[in-house]
Amino acid sequence: MNIGYARVSTTGQxxxxxREMLISVGCSRIFEEKISGAKIDRPQLVRLLDHLREGDVLVITRLDRLARSTLDLLSIAERLNEVGAGLRSLAEPWLDTTTSAGQMILTIFAGIASFERSLIIDRTRTGREAAMRRGVKFGPKHSLNAQQIEHAMQLVGGW
Structure with missing residues (x-):
């Protein structure tokens, strides 16, 4: 069963x-919302993902109507995969996980996203190490100074 998802960013759109495009490709149900794609909480998308069953295909008119980023796309694709549903974009013919080629493209995207995450972790670690060598202290500042800590330890019996 083809199930559509349509989203616009503002109430003026x-x-x-x-809706017409999704109906023309046979979507039997369409989940719609007027909400920014930058919002993490998109209630109709959540309802749609809960509604999907094995063999269903989530159809979108364009990729940017569904996902905010590659990571967001991969997260949604993983949820679809868990229930055995597919994903198809009308504007991006390469994004059709009901085909072998579409599955391959999504797998490549997943690999690229994983590589990007690794690079970010490496850069962050390198930056933290350099900052520590310069004497930067990480974590919250102590609420008590050394004198106050010593006094508190005396009060509790010298722990």
């Missing part, structure tokens, strides 16, 4: 064009 209309969903009609997306």
């Amino acid at each position: 209309e969903l009609e064009i997306q």
Whole structure:
């Protein structure tokens, strides 16, 4: 069963064009919302993902209507994979996980995203190490100074 998802960013925009496109490719149900794609909490998307069953295909008109980033796309694709549902974008024919080629493309994206995450971790670690060599202290500042800590230890019996 094809199930559509249509989203526009502002209340001034209309969903009609997306709705017509999704109906034309046989979507039996369409989840719609007017909310920024930058929002993490998109209630209709959550409802749609909960609604999908094995064999269903989530159809979108364009990738940017569904995902905010590669990581967001991969997270959604993983949820779809867990229930045995597919993903198809009308504007990006390469994004059709119901085909072998589409699955391969998504796997490549996952590899690239994993590589990007590794690079970020490496850069962060290198930056932290350099900052520590310069004497930068990480973590919260102590609430008590050394004198106050010593006094507190005397009060509790010299722990």
